Amino acid sequence: MALPPKTAPCWQKLASGGMKKLRTSNLGAQMLSQRMELSKLPPAQKADEIYSFFVKWERGLANEIAQLNSL
Amino acid sequence: MKSLNLTASDQGRINALLSIDDTIALIRAGAPLAIAGRPNALDQLPAGNWIAGTTPYFMTADGGRVIDDTQVFVTDFSGLGAVRVVTYDEHHLPQITEDAPENGFAMAIMPFQSRCHERFANEASTYPLAFLKPTVGWIAGFDLAEGAAAAAVYDGANAVRHADRVVVLHIELPAEQCPSIEIINIFEADGVETIRFEDTSFAPAHCLINGERVSFVDYVKRRGREDGQLPLVGDFSGARINASIRTVEGDKVQLYAPVFPGIDYAFAGIVPDYVGAFREAFAAHVQEPAIWSCNCILNFLFGELEGKVIGGCAGPVTFGEIAYQLVNQTLVQVRAV
Numbered sequence: 001m002a003l004p005p006k007t008a009p010c011w012q013k014l015a016s017g018g019m020k021k022l023r024t025s026n027l028g029a030q031m032l033s034q035r036m037e038l039s040k041l042p043p044a045q046k047a048d049e050i051y052s053f054f055v056k057w058e059r060g061l062a063n064e065i066a067q068l069n070s071l
Numbered sequence: 072m073k074s075l076n077l078t079a080s081d082q083g084r085i086n087a088l089l090s091i092d093d094t095i096a097l098i099r100a101g102a103p104l105a106i107a108g109r110p111n112a113l114d115q116l117p118a119g120n121w122i123a124g125t126t127p128y129f130m131t132a133d134g135g136r137v138i139d140d141t142q143v144f145v146t147d148f149s150g151l152g153a154v155r156v157v158t159y160d161e162h163h164l165p166q167i168t169e170d171a172p173e174n175g176f177a178m179a180i181m182p183f184q185s186r187c188h189e190r191f192a193n194e195a196s197t198y199p200l201a202f203l204k205p206t207v208g209w210i211a212g213f214d215l216a217e218g219a220a221a222a223a224v225y226d227g228a229n230a231v232r233h234a235d236r237v238v239v240l241h242i243e244l245p246a247e248q249c250p251s252i253e254i255i256n257i258f259e260a261d262g263v264e265t266i267r268f269e270d271t272s273f274a275p276a277h278c279l280i281n282g283e284r285v286s287f288v289d290y291v292k293r294r295g296r297e298d299g300q301l302p303l304v305g306d307f308s309g310a311r312i313n314a315s316i317r318t319v320e321g322d323k324v325q326l327y328a329p330v331f332p333g334i335d336y337a338f339a340g341i342v343p344d345y346v347g348a349f350r351e352a353f354a355a356h357v358q359e360p361a362i363w364s365c366n367c368i369l370n371f372l373f374g375e376l377e378g379k380v381i382g383g384c385a386g387p388v389t390f391g392e393i394a395y396q397l398v399n400q401t402l403v404q405v406r407a408v
Contacts, residue, residue: 020308027252031395032202033308038333056203059249060408 001066003058006051010068015046018071024064028057084362085147086385088131091115094143098227103154105178105240105363106227107387108143109214113225114232116143121227122156122238124180124211128388130366135376135388137214144387146363151175151407152243156228159237161186164194171204172243176250176405178363179208182222183390185235192329192397193271201395205252207405208239209365210391215372222390248407254394255356255402256311257348257370260304260337266290268330274323275330288324291316294338300373301339302400303330313339315369315399327369327390328397345374346381349402353382364404365389 004010014022019033032053036046054061085097091112097104098119106113106123113123129136129144138144148154152175159167164187171177181187188210195201213220224238225231244250267279278287291297302313303326314336315327330336342348349370364386370376371388384404392403 024309027254027310027394028202028205030308030310031196031312034310034334035196035202037308038331053202057249060251 001062003054003065004068010071011047011051012043013071014050014068015043019050021071022064022067026057026061026064028053029061029064084149085145086363087145088129088136088138088142089145090142094145097145097147103148103240103242104227105146105148105180106143106225108138109140110223110232111140112143116225116227116230118230119227120154120156121225122178122180122240123225123227124182124209124238124387125223126212126387126389127214128212128368128371129386130371130376130381130388131385132380132383134378134380135371137377146386148240148242148362151362152245154240154242156226157239157241158226158233159187159239161190161235164191164237165198167206167237167239168198168200168204170239171200171206171241173204174246174249175241175243176252177204177206177208178240178242179206179237179393180211180224181208181237182211182224182234183213184222187235187237188391189273191237191393192273192391195393195396205250205395206393207252207363207403208393209387209389209403210393210397212368212390215368244407251406251408252394253356253404253406254310254398255349255352255404256304256313256398256400257342257345257352258302258304258313258339258400259311260306261340262337264337266303266336266338267334268332268336271329271331273326273329275326286322288319288322291319291324296338299369301341303336304339305330305334305336307334312396313399313401328399345370345376346379349374349381353384359406359408361404361406364402365392366402367392367400369400370402
């Protein structure tokens with residue numbers, strides 16, 4: 001499954017609590033999820049950070065990307 | 072000990088104990104190296120493309136070892152991509168991730184109980200690029216039998232020893248590979264009570280147990296956890312990140328890593344067989360070889376790992392491990408996938 005574009009609503013969902021629902025054993029994704037939960041950044045900025053993470057590590061996040069449209 | 076065959080080292084990277092002479096030969100041949108050993112051994116090494124930290128404890132392919140100063144442990148990063156040495160002081164730690172290669176990772180060593188250690192532990196997870204340019208590494212230690220010993224790190228580019236700097240190898244990987252940062256934590260929350268903390272601290276005075284604020288030292292004593300064998304296990308969105316008990320003296324508990332507000336902690340349940348637990352964890356992982364790994368001194372001591380083999384991993388036994396941030400009582404490894 002291809003990575004959704006930056007404008008896709010899934011990134012805002014992930015930034016607004018959706019990261020916690022992601023089933024992942026990727027250590028970086030788990031730690032980023034925790035950082036997002038504790039962060040006081042505006043959701044748009046969080047969404048940017050999450051999107052950048054998925055772009056960077058796309059090759060190793062196939063299982064996580066498959067969940068993006070069902071979160 | 073057999074002399075090192077440098078031709079062979081070009082074909083398969085070294086990750087093992089070597090004599091001082093063989094290590095010097097590798098350095099002079101220009102190999103990019105991460106080295107660990109006793110200070111008397113590391114002091115003999117010439118300038119080159121290497122970093123090092125002090126510890127006499129190791130996991131090797133033949134089992135856990137405590138070495139003297141005739142050997143050092145060498146991890147050779149030849150054949151991957153560009154590797155460069157950079158040294159940072161406590162005021163420039165976020166720069167580690169800024170400087171890391173776009174495709175690769177930063178391998179950092181910092182001395183136990185230094186300001187760099189404390190600041191990195193408290194702040195690493197907030198660095199802007201922390202999860203885009205990963206940092207792995209370890210906290211340098213010392214021989215626990217030598218009471219007054221101090222940890223040190225070495226900037227191999229200048230063959231200089233530091234008591235409070237972070238030395239880093241920035242390691243680039245080939246375009247078709249990317250780094251996979253993994254931890255093997257044999258501890259799980261015991262499920263008895265959830266513990267929360269109000270501040271980031273290596274020495275929390277209070278904690279919240281089911282919302283009630285209590286003295287942390289009293290809580291540790293009530294749970295019978297003063298011996299430090301069982302860490303606090305933090306739930307970082309499913310990742311189990313430990314903070315280990317270092318000392319319980321008077322009204323103060325000192326930890327080997329800070330606890331953070333907003334994280335659910337619990338004491339770990341008892342692990343009756345460390346070696347079996349590690350072997351089981353390795354068997355459950357995909358086991359393409361790691362290009363680097365380290366394990367914790369507390370696992371080495373409490374698990375009595377000297378002379379025992381766990382999953383074929385080899386590397387320094389450390390006073391703290393780094394996988395994006397500081398972790399405790401955990402095996403950390405990097406694979407190129």
